[in-house]
Amino acid sequence: MNLVEQAVKALAKLRSRRREEADFPSYSACPVRPLTSAATSSTGCEPPAALPRRWLGATVALAIAACTAAAAESTLKIGDTFPDLTAFGLEGHLPAALKGKIVIVDFWASWCGPCKQTFPQLEELHHRFGKRGLVILAVNEDKSRTAMDEFLKDHPVTFIVVRDAKKKLAAQVNVPALPTSYILDGDGKVLSIQSGARMAENRKAFTKQIEKLVTKTPPATP
Secondary structure, eight states: OOHHHHHHHHHHHHHHHHHHHHTOOTTOSSOSSOOOSHHHHTTTOOOOTTSOHHHHHHHHHHHHHHHHHHHHTOSSOTTSBOOOGGGSOOBSOOOSOOTTSOEEEEEEOTTOTTHHHHHHHHHHHHHHHGGGTOEEEEEEOOSOHHHHHHHHHHSOOSSEEEEOTTOHHHHHHTOOSSSEEEEEOTTSBEEEEEEHHHHHHTHHHHHHHHHHHHHHSOOOOO
16 A cells, blocks of 8 residues: 555545544535644645654645545535525524525634634625625534634624534535635525635625625515
């Protein structure tokens, strides 16, 4: 067994153990742990510290490749209808009516480094376009409600936040990584799927995209 094969085998075992420990569904190729280095922050994947040093380089490369592959395997595609939010027992208050509105459904967690960047961006969008029909719904994927509450104390927002405590919605959607935002049209169909990194890198373009959608979407009829 060569070095790469050994690294693949070890990474597979580590993923399996961490999924069991975190009680997280298998849709995610990245461990649900806080990021600890610049290299891991850019990918959302944490290199397994328990592996032998000689495997580390190969393992990090494999983890990055796994994250990339996961993004291509998201169950929900552009043009699909987003699942009915009321069917998953989400903790918190859902919007009364979404018909005819542009909706951003953002999946996030307190341990997610990029979420600290995307939350202020989403808050800005909420203030600019909320009165024009934009609805932002942040779906938390923390195992602990306390962790979510602590994050919100440090990063307060005025848009709607709910908690997917049993991970049922995330599993149904097959979210590829955190954060990921799904932009929905007035009929609940997916118009765009944006990773947190893409949103941060293309902040102005993303804002213009939302403004254009809000402008051309007619108000919902009572």
